[in-house]
Amino acid sequence: MNLNLKEHEVWFVTGSQHLYGSETLKKVAEHSREIAKALNVAPAIPVQVVFKPVMVSPDAVTDLCQAANNANTCAGLITWCHTFSPSKMWINGLKQLRKPICHLHTQYNRDLPWRTIDMDFMNMNQAAHGDREHGFIMSRMRLSRKVIVGFWHEEATQQKIGAWTRAAAAWADWQGAKFVRFGDNMREVAVTEGDKVAAQMRFGYSVNTHGVGDLVKVVNAVTETDVDALIKEYEATYTVTAALKRGGNRHKSIREAARIEIGLRAFLKGGHFKGFTTTFEDLHGLVQLPGLAPQRLMAENYGFAGEGDWKTAALVRAMKVMASGLKGGTSFMEDYTYHLAPGNKVVLGAHMLEICPSIADGKASLQVHPLGIGGKADPARLVFNTPAGPALNAALMDFGNRFRLLINEVDCITPPADMPKLPVARAVWKCRPNFADACAAWIYAGGAHHTGFSQAVTTEMLEDFGAMAGIEVVVVDADTKLRQFKQELLWNDCAHSLKSGWVS
Ligand code: MN
Numbered sequence: 137m138n139l140n141l142k143e144h145e146v147w148f149v150t151g152s153q154h155l156y157g158s159e160t161l162k163k164v165a166e167h168s169r170e171i172a173k174a175l176n177v178a179p180a181i182p183v184q185v186v187f188k189p190v191m192v193s194p195d196a197v198t199d200l201c202q203a204a205n206n207a208n209t210c211a212g213l214i215t216w217c218h219t220f221s222p223s224k225m226w227i228n229g230l231k232q233l234r235k236p237i238c239h240l241h242t243q244y245n246r247d248l249p250w251r252t253i254d255m256d257f258m259n260m261n262q263a264a265h266g267d268r269e270h271g272f273i274m275s276r277m278r279l280s281r282k283v284i285v286g287f288w289h290e291e292a293t294q295q296k297i298g299a300w301t302r303a304a305a306a307w308a309d310w311q312g313a314k315f316v317r318f319g320d321n322m323r324e325v326a327v328t329e330g331d332k333v334a335a336q337m338r339f340g341y342s343v344n345t346h347g348v349g350d351l352v353k354v355v356n357a358v359t360e361t362d363v364d365a366l367i368k369e370y371e372a373t374y375t376v377t378a379a380l381k382r383g384g385n386r387h388k389s390i391r392e393a394a395r396i397e398i399g400l401r402a403f404l405k406g407g408h409f410k411g412f413t414t415t416f417e418d419l420h421g422l423v424q425l426p427g428l429a430p431q432r433l434m435a436e437n438y439g440f441a442g443e444g445d446w447k448t449a450a451l452v453r454a455m456k457v458m459a460s461g462l463k464g465g466t467s468f469m470e471d472y473t474y475h476l477a478p479g480n481k482v483v484l485g486a487h488m489l490e491i492c493p494s495i496a497d498g499k500a501s502l503q504v505h506p507l508g509i510g511g512k513a514d515p516a517r518l519v520f521n522t523p524a525g526p527a528l529n530a531a532l533m534d535f536g537n538r539f540r541l542l543i544n545e546v547d548c549i550t551p552p553a554d555m556p557k558l559p560v561a562r563a564v565w566k567c568r569p570n571f572a573d574a575c576a577a578w579i580y581a582g583g584a585h586h587t588g589f590s591q592a593v594t595t596e597m598l599e600d601f602g603a604m605a606g607i608e609v610v611v612v613d614a615d616t617k618l619r620q621f622k623q624e625l626l627w628n629d630c631a632h633s634l635k636s637g638w639v640s
Contacts, residue, residue, distance in 0.1 A: 137436050139460040141182040144211040144305045146238075147204060148172035150190045151197075151221030151270060156259070163260060164218045165190045167244040171216075171288050180291065180298035182461055183211060183305055191221065197229035205234045212236035212304040212604075214297070217266035218244060219259070223273035230277060236304045236604040237281040239274065240297065241267045242288045280603045296596070303600035306457035310450070311340035313410045316403075318348045319418030321444035327584045328445040330534035335447070338539060339605060341410075343446045352421035354406075355399030366394040374502040374518060386514075389424070389504040393516035396422065397429035404438060411439025411449040416488070416510035424515035425507060427489030431518050431561075434467060434492035441468050441586055442490055447532045447539075448586040454601065455530065455588045464591030465494025469529060469563065471585055481571035482549065484564050485529075485589065489517040491561035495591060496520035505559040522563035522591075524550045529587040530598055538632045541602045542583045543595050544574055544612040563589065568614045577612045577621045608632055 150168040152161060172187035191197050204210045212235045230237075243263045274281055282300050286293030321328045332343045367390060370376060379386045404412060412433075416425050430440045437460075439453025452468050459466045472486045488507065493500050500518040507515055530543045546565040555562070567574030595611055602609035608628050612621070 139437055139457055141302070141305050141457075141460050142184055143209065144183040144301070144308055145186045145207075145209045146183055146212045146214055146301055146304060147186050147188045147200075147210055148175065149188045149200060149213050149215045151215060151217040151226070151266070152190050152192050152219045153221055153225070154192050156219060160219070160260065161190060161192065167218060168216070171242070171244065174288060175214075175294065175297060178294040178298070180294040181301055182298065183301045185214070191225075194225040194228060197226050198232070199229075201229035201233040205232065210235060211301070211308040212238060214238045214240050215270065216240045216242060217263055217270045219262045220266040221270060223269050226270070226273055227277070230274065230279060236300075236307055237274070237279065238297065238300045238304075239267070239271060239281055239283045240288070240293075241271075241283060241285045242293065244288075246287050246289070280606050282600050282603060299594060299596040300600045302458040302460075303597050303604060305460075306454040306597075306601055307604045309410070309457045310454060313341040313450070313453070314408060315341060315343045315411045315413075315439065315446055315450050315453075316407060316409045317343060317345045317413045317444055317446055318351050319413075319415040319444060320345065322415055322417060325443065327533060327582070328441075328443055328447070328586065330447050332446070334534070335450075335539070338607065339450070341450055343450070348418050348420055348422060351399060351403055354403045355396055355422065358395045358398045358402075362398050363391050363394045366398060367391065370394070370502055374500050376502045380502060380504060380516075386504050389514055390502070390516055392423045392513065393428040396424065396426050397432060400426060400429045400433060404433070409438075411453040413441050413444045413446050413449050415442070415444045416507075416512075419510060419512055423513050425489065425510045425512055427515040427517040428502070430468075430490040431493055434490070435494050440490060440492075442487060443586075445584075445586050447534065448584065448588060451530060451532050452588045455590050455593045455598075458597045458601070459590055459592035462592040464525070464527075465492060465496070466588065466590040466592060467492035467495050469587045469589035471529075471587070472562075482564055482566050483546075483571075484562055486558075486560045486562040489515060489560060491518075491563075493518050493520065493561070495522045495563065495589070496561070497523040500561070503559055517559070518561060519559060520561045521551055522548055522561075524548050525591055527563070527565060527589060527591045528593065528595060528598075529589050530593075531584040531587045533582055533584055535582070535608075535632075538635075539605070539607045540581065540628075541598060541605075541607055541609045542578065542581050542612070543598050543609070544568070544578060544583075545595060545614065546574075548591070568612070569616050573616060573618045574612050576618055577616055580622055581610055581612075581625060
C-alpha cells in the first residue's frame with residue numbers, strides 16, 4: 137500500500153541579482169523552469185518539483201522563505217545559483233527558514249562550447265563560482281542542508297535529489313503527527329525510554345498514552361459481521377489451516393485477532409494517529425496480545441513498535457514514508473538470536489509476533505500458537521521469511537543532550553534451512569562490514585535492540601533525514617573501521633555538547 141508522496145512539493149529556487157539586466161534574467165528564469173520541469177517528471181523524484189521566480193533581492197528571498205514556512209504542502213527548498221547571487225541578500229530569509237534545504241550544484245549547460253565559448257556563455261553559466269558564494273553563507277550560518285553535485289539531467293543526480301525528497305516528505309509527515317501508546321514502556325527497560333518533550337520540540341510529533349481500556353471499549357464494540365468480512369480477507373490473502381477456519385477448533389482465536397485489528401484501526405483513524413505501541417504488560421481486557429493487527433497495520437503504513445517503544449514506532453512510520461512506492465518492505469525489527477559458525481556468522485531478526493508482512497517472501501501463513509509471556513490467550517500471527525538482498529537496520533536513541541540515529545547496512549540471506557517449529561516471521565542477515573565489528577560498533581554506539589528494518593530505505597535517505605532533524609547520525613557499513621568508529625563517537629559527543637553554544 138503506497139502513500140501519495142505527490143502531496144508534497146519541493147520548491148525549485150534560483151538565485152541571481154539585478155546586475156545582469158532583464159534579458160539575462162529572462163534566460164535564467166527560462167533555464168530554471170526547464171530544470172524544475174525535468175526534475176518534476178524524473179522517475180527517481182517522487183514529489184512535485186515546483187518552479188519559483190528567480191531571486192534578485194533580499195526582500196524576495198525573505199518573502200519566499202516565509203511563504204515556504206507557511207505552506208503546508210512545501211516539504212523543502214532546492215536552491216541553485218545559475219549566475220552569481222550575492223549571499224548577504226539571503227541571510228534574513230535563511231535565518232527564518234524552517235524547511236529542509238538542498239543546494240543543487242549543477243550547471244544548465246553540460247558541455248563547454250570549446251570553439252565558440254565567449255563572455256556571454258561565461259556570464260550565463262556561473263554556478264561554478266556562484267554556488268560557492270551560496271555555499272559559504274549556509275556554512276557561515278551553520279545551516280544543515282544537503283549539497284548535491286552533478287548535471288541535472290543525469291540519473292545519479294536525480295537519484296540523490298530523490299533520496300532527499302523522500303527524507304523531506306517523511307520529515308513533513310512527522311510535523312504535527314500523533315503517536316499513541318497503549319500502556320507505558322516495558323518495566324525497567326532503559327533504551328525504549330526517552331524525553332517525549334524533547335522529541336516533540338526536535339521532531340515535531342507528539343506521543344501520548346491511552347489506557348488500554350480506551351482501546352478495549354472500541355474493540356468490544358466491533359460487530360460479528362465486520363469480523364466475518366475480515367476473516368474472509370485473511371483466508372483470501374494468507375495460507376490458513378482448517379483448524380483456523382470456520383468450524384475449526386482454533387477459529388475463535390482468529391475471530392479475536394480480527395476483532396482487535398478492527399478496533400485498533402478504528403481507534404487510530406478516529407484519533408488521526410500515524411502509529412502506536414502496545415505492551416504485553418498492559419493488556420487488561422484484551423483477550424490476546426495484538427500480533428496480527430500490528431502486522432497488518434504496519435503494512436498500511438502505520439508506525440509500530442512493541443513494549444511501549446514510541447521512538448521506534450515513529451521511526452518506522454518515517455521509514456514507511458521514505459520507502460513509499462519503492463521495491464522492498466519496511467518493518468519493526470529486533471536482533472533476536474545468532475548463528476555463530478566460523479566464517480558464517482548471521483543474525484536472525486524477529487519479534488514476539490509483530491513483523492510487517494511488507495517484507496514477506498511470498499504468501500504469509502496465518503498461525504495461532506501459545507505465547508510464553510503476557511498471560512493471555514494464544515495470539516494469531518503471520519509467519520514468513522524475508523527475501524535475500526541488501527537491507528538496513530536503524531535505531532534512534534535518546535542520549536540526554538541529543539538523539540542519535542544509528543544505521544547498520546546488512547545483507548539478508550535466504551535462511552539455510554526451513555524453520556518449521558519457529559512460530560514467528562523472521563529475517564536472516566549478514567552484517568557489514570562483518571559480524572564482529574558491526575555488533576561491537578552497534579554496542580559501543582548504544583544501539584537499541586529495537587530497530588526499523590528496511591529493504592527499500594537507504595542510508596542516504598536516513599542521513600538526509602537526520603540532517604533535517606539536526607541530530608547525530610552514525611553509520612556502520614562496509615567501510616566501517618572499529619577504531620575510527622570509536623573515535624567518531626567520542627568526537628560526536630564533544631561536538632554535540634558544544635553545539636548548543638553555536639550561534640546560528
Ligand atoms: Mn522487543
